[in-house]
Amino acid sequence: MTPDTFQELEPSLCAWVAENLSGGVEVDLLVEVLRATGVESSRARAAVVAICAHPAVCQARESLGRREALEALLEARSALYRQSLGEAGPVVERRRGLAPEVFFEEFYLRNRPVIVEGLLDDWPALSRWTPEWLVSRFGDEAVEVMAGRDGEPDPDFHAERLRATVPLRTLVERMLAGGESDDVYLVARNSLLLREAFRPLLDDLRPPAGYIHPDLRTPDSVHLWFGPAGTLSNLHHDHLNVFFCQVLGRKRFWLAPSWELPWLYNDRGLYSAVDIRAPDARRHPDFSRAALASCVVGPGDALLIPVGWWHAVRALDVSLSVTFVNFDRPERNAQWRNYWIGPRPEKVER
Numbered sequence: 001m002t003p004d005t006f007q008e009l010e011p012s013l014c015a016w017v018a019e020n021l022s023g024g025v026e027v028d029l030l031v032e033v034l035r036a037t038g039v040e041s042s043r044a045r046a047a048v049v050a051i052c053a054h055p056a057v058c059q060a061r062e063s064l065g066r067r068e069a070l071e072a073l074l075e076a077r078s079a080l081y082r083q084s085l086g087e088a089g090p091v092v093e094r095r096r097g098l099a100p101e102v103f104f105e106e107f108y109l110r111n112r113p114v115i116v117e118g119l120l121d122d123w124p125a126l127s128r129w130t131p132e133w134l135v136s137r138f139g140d141e142a143v144e145v146m147a148g149r150d151g152e153p154d155p156d157f158h159a160e161r162l163r164a165t166v167p168l169r170t171l172v173e174r175m176l177a178g179g180e181s182d183d184v185y186l187v188a189r190n191s192l193l194l195r196e197a198f199r200p201l202l203d204d205l206r207p208p209a210g211y212i213h214p215d216l217r218t219p220d221s222v223h224l225w226f227g228p229a230g231t232l233s234n235l236h237h238d239h240l241n242v243f244f245c246q247v248l249g250r251k252r253f254w255l256a257p258s259w260e261l262p263w264l265y266n267d268r269g270l271y272s273a274v275d276i277r278a279p280d281a282r283r284h285p286d287f288s289r290a291a292l293a294s295c296v297v298g299p300g301d302a303l304l305i306p307v308g309w310w311h312a313v314r315a316l317d318v319s320l321s322v323t324f325v326n327f328d329r330p331e332r333n334a335q336w337r338n339y340w341i342g343p344r345p346e347k348v349e350r
Contacts, residue, residue, distance in 0.1 A: 009039065009047045017051045022060035024068075027052055077259040082291050090293035092255060092303070100210025103304075104329065108241060111306040113255055113293075119211065120300045125204035125247050129320055131172045139169035141197045143186055149231075150183040156233070156271070159189060171226075175318055180230030188223035188323060205322060208302065212243060213326045221326035228318055235264065235272035235312040240333045242305040243324040246297045249317030255293045258308030258336070263290040276312035308336045 009017070017030055027048050034044035051057060096117040107114040120126055147164035149155035155162060164184075174184055192198050205222070207214050216222050229249070237258065254276055256264065263286040267273040274284050281288065296316070297303050305311055326332050 009034075009043075013039075014047070014051060017048055018054070018057055021048075021052050021057050022064075024061065024064045071262050074259045075262050078257075078262065078289075078291070081257060081259065085291065090255075090291045092253075092293050092295040100208075100328070103211060104327075107304055108306070108327070111258070111308070112304075113306055113309060114304050115295065115297060116208075116211075116302045116304070117300065119208040119302045120206075120245055120247075122206050123204060123247070125201070125320075125322075126299060128204055129201075129247050131176060131318060135169045135172050137200075138198065139167065139172075141168050141195075142166065143168050143171055143192060145171060145184050145186045147184045149185060150181065154234075154271075155182075156236075157268070175228040178228060181228050182231050185225075185227040185231045187225055187227075191220075192224050192226075193222055194219065207324070207328075208243075210328055212324045213328045213332065215326075218326060221324065223323045225319070225321040225323070227315055229315050231315040231319070232277070233311075233313045235274055235276050235310055236270050237308050237310050237336070238270070238305065239307070239335050239337070240325045241307045241327065243327070244297065244303040244305055245322045245324070246299055246301045246303075247320040247322060248299060249315060249319035250296050250298045251319055251321065252294065252296050252314045252316055253303065253305075254312045255295070255305070256290050256310040258306075258310070260290045260292075260310065263287055264310055272310065277314075307334050 013034070017034075020030055021027075027045075030048050031041070031044045034048070035041055039047075052061075092113050092115055094115045094117060098114070098116050103114070103116065106112070142165050144163060144165050146155060146159060146162040147166075148162050152158050152162065171184065171186065175181075186192060193201060201224070202216050202222070205216065207216060213221065235254070265273040265284050265287065274280075274287050279287050295303075
């Protein structure tokens with residue numbers, strides 16, 4: 001195998017061949033597809049055979065059996081879950097007066113979402129945190145936001161490039177004047193509550209007793225999200241359990257269990273390739289098989305997003321949200337170490 005062998009094909013075709021070989025597609029089938037695109041038969045076979053012998057592709061093909069076993073297990077789990085739902089389909093349960101021990105036993109430890117009502121009733125933030133109040137209190141403070149999101153198909157993959165710093169009053173002015181927009185958003189990665197100037201905001205929160213560890217000053221235990229109506233976090237999963245508390249406005253959630261992974265086109269890291277607003281049945285036909293629940297959280301609602309559950313979030317109003325990841329348990333949380341499952345071989349076409 002020599003570099004000249006690979007030069008039989010242009011780089012994009014080499015990458016496509018390597019991807020399909022790594023996914024288990026046979027050499028003869030790839031040669032036929034290349035011939036159909038105009039590549040001469042001997043050139044096509046020489047290139048595919050050479051790429052197949054590359055150490056990285058060899059390793060990928062050797063590990064294919066383990067991946068297929070994992071996908072088969074998830075498909076069986078998904079089938080059982082759909083059978084358990086009945087005609088009503090997936091629904092996110094709402095509970096009021098939910099005792100912490102019941103929360104952990106029936107939902108957290110069983111990896112089930114739930115909307116808990118009434119936990120935030122004693123939060124000063126519920127009555128105090130408005131855009132106008134924030135401007136009156138912190139208007140001149142600089143905040144870090146993601147700006148220019150509307151110009152990026154996948155803004156979450158360009159977070160560093162989209163970082164911008166503006167006075168809080170400028171952010172609020174843009175939010176209130178622009179109507180629905182996903183262009184500017186203060187998200188958890190901006191770590192607003194870690195800054196000394198904004199530490200007083202922690203006094204307006206009350207960690208739900210028995211649910212969340214009472215020390216909110218532990219780094220990365222609590223985060224704030226602030227943006228206009230129209231902000232969108234497309235379909236993805238988190239590494240940890242998240243307790244999502246809505247302070248101002250409403251947000252719509254779409255949620256699917258972790259075991260629905262075979263139908264969710266996990267093309268990059270922890271993100272799906274599916275646009276939740278307009279799923280493309282031609283490009284993503286299996287998405288229709290996913291058991292997808294939808295719910296709206298409003299002021300005072302607290303939603304448990306279980307670790308590994310796929311979710312998309314869209315703000316219906318100007319919105320302020322607080323998320324916790326430091327649960328009141330000895331382990332504090334459970335982590336899903338992410339892995340990569342790319343396009344299924346039979347779905348790749350030229």
